Amino acid sequence: MEKKDINWGELGFAYMPTDYRFVSNWKNGAWDDGALITDPNIVISECAGVLQYAQTVFEGLKAYTTEDGRIVCFRPDLNADRLEASCKRLQMPVFPKDRFVEAVREVVKANAAFVPPFGSGATLYLRPYMFGSDAVIGVKPATEYQFRILCTPVGPYFKGGVKPLTVRISDLDRAAPRGTGNIKAGLNYAMSLYNIVDAHNCGFDENIYLDPGTRTKIEETGGANIIFITKDNKVVTPKSDSILPSITRRSLLQVAQEYCGLEVEEREVELAEIGEFAECGLCGTAAVISPVGKIVDHGKEICMPAGMTEMGPVTKKLYDTLTGIQMGRLPAPEGWIVEIM
Numbered sequence: 467m468e469k470k471d472i473n474w475g476e477l478g479f480a481y482m483p484t485d486y487r488f489v490s491n492w493k494n495g496a497w498d499d500g501a502l503i504t505d506p507n508i509v510i511s512e513c514a515g516v517l518q519y520a521q522t523v524f525e526g527l528k529a530y531t532t533e534d535g536r537i538v539c540f541r542p543d544l545n546a547d548r549l550e551a552s553c554k555r556l557q558m559p560v561f562p563k564d565r566f567v568e569a570v571r572e573v574v575k576a577n578a579a580f581v582p583p584f585g586s587g588a589t590l591y592l593r594p595y596m597f598g599s600d601a602v603i604g605v606k607p608a609t610e611y612q613f614r615i616l617c618t619p620v621g622p623y624f625k626g627g628v629k630p631l632t633v634r635i636s637d638l639d640r641a642a643p644r645g646t647g648n649i650k651a652g653l654n655y656a657m658s659l660y661n662i663v664d665a666h667n668c669g670f671d672e673n674i675y676l677d678p679g680t681r682t683k684i685e686e687t688g689g690a691n692i693i694f695i696t697k698d699n700k701v702v703t704p705k706s707d708s709i710l711p712s713i714t715r716r717s718l719l720q721v722a723q724e725y726c727g728l729e730v731e732e733r734e735v736e737l738a739e740i741g742e743f744a745e746c747g748l749c750g751t752a753a754v755i756s757p758v759g760k761i762v763d764h765g766k767e768i769c770m771p772a773g774m775t776e777m778g779p780v781t782k783k784l785y786d787t788l789t790g791i792q793m794g795r796l797p798a799p800e801g802w803i804v805e806i807m
């Protein structure tokens with residue numbers, strides 16, 4: 467298969483249409499067979515549920531080339547499970563897990579020419595999503611839905627090397643207790659846009675959100691979960707019902723225990739204790755882990771001992787181990803790597 471003429475190393479994180487996308491429609495209470503299509507545009511009612519009441523959910527995962535030349539993706543079954551939870555919360559139909567994984571395979575295979583070669587650091591980012599497509603004017607769920615998977619090649623996350631982030635403690639909240647913080651819905655991002663633009667304007671890379679109930683505990687950032695490393699090398703991650711269950715974070719915790727022999731704690735993390743940690747990182751599909759060098763709480767700077775030039779040693783070990791599993795250098799736990807071709 468001939469690869470597309472793309473300068474893989476220079477790609478950023480931006481949308482570039484590929485040749486095919488997967489589409490399936492829900493109508494009269496059932497999903498159709500679904501198909502790969504070439505048209506990147508969607509025509510829907512001006513009154514579609516997604517446009518009026520934001521009835522839309524999404525996922526994100528990557529397909530990439532391993533060291534031995536296979537095209538694989540990482541734990542797509544967990545994306546299917548999480549999409550199911552998101553759909554149920556927004557009163558949307560569930561796209562069956564086996565069909566989800568099959569659709570991922572189909573769309574990656576059809577776009578194999580866009581899967582970056584091993585060593586480029588680039589990947590093919592997959593964006594499964596679903597939205598209410600028929601007209602609703604009174605507040606109620608749509609009756610028709612579209613499920614799609616688009617993909618787009620994206621560049622290496624740490625272009626020009628790792629650079630620890632400076633993040634601030636946010637004054638705005640992300641997700642209410644018993645709200646929708648634990649599902650991957652567009653609405654959780656719409657309301658974060660003002661705050662991320664403001665953070666960037668103020669010189670910060672990200673916002674750390676606190677629990678809105680008491681504003682004393684750490685939750686997550688706008689699009690990534692948080693891990694901390696204690697001075698005695700324990701991996702600590704905040705526990706809360708309004709955190710989005712990151713697949714990367716869950717995988718890292720398992721890797722920490724089973725591959726690195728580290729102790730792991732999922733518990734409430736107080737804002738008041740973060741000065742005691744040795745390392746901090748943000749986890750998500752795009753970066754795996756981005757190290758945090760500095761957390762600013764209203765003028766008070768909390769500098770991680772790991773510093774502003776590289777990943778801390780434990781963060782680095784977790785990063786190298788998980789990316790080693792993903793790239794096929796290390797044996798993977800059963801079912802983590804799904805081979806596509």
Ligand SMILES: *Cc1c(COP(=O)(O)O)cnc(C)c1O
Binds near residue numbers: 650749
């Ligand atoms: C998608 C997402 C993450 C990261 O999840 P991964 O499955 O690791 O990519 C973290 N937080 C939020 C709010 C998200 O939407």
